Amino acid sequence: MIKEIEMMTWEIFLGIVALVGFALTVGAPILKLNTSITKLNSSIESLKESVDRIDRLNEAEHKKIWEHNDMQDNKISAVSERVDNIEEKWAIAEALHPDLTKRRSE
Secondary structure, eight states, rough: HHHHHHHHHHHHHHHHHHHHHHHHHHHHHHHHHHHHHHHHHHHHHHHHHHOOOOOOOOHHHHHHHHHHHHHHHHHHHHHHHHHHHHHHHHHHHHHHHHHHHHHHHO
C-alpha cells in the first residue's frame, strides 16, 4: 500500500511538472508576443502624433500658399486691367489721329 501511495505521489508530481513545463512552453511565447504588441502600439501612437503634426503644418503652409496665390491673382488682374485701359486709350487716339498708326508701324 505504501508503494502504491508513493507511486501515486510520483505520478502526481510528474503530472504537475508536465503541466508547469507546458505552461512555460506556451507562456513564454505569449509573453514575448504581448511585449511586441505593446511596443507596436507605442510606435503606432508615436507615428500617429507625427502624422497629425505634419498635417497641421501642411495645412498652415497650404493656407499661406493659397493666400499668396490670391495676392498674385489680384496683381495680375490689376496689370491686365491697366493694359486693357492703355489699349483702349491707344485705339481712341488712333481713331482721332490716323497718322499715329503710320508712326507706330515705322
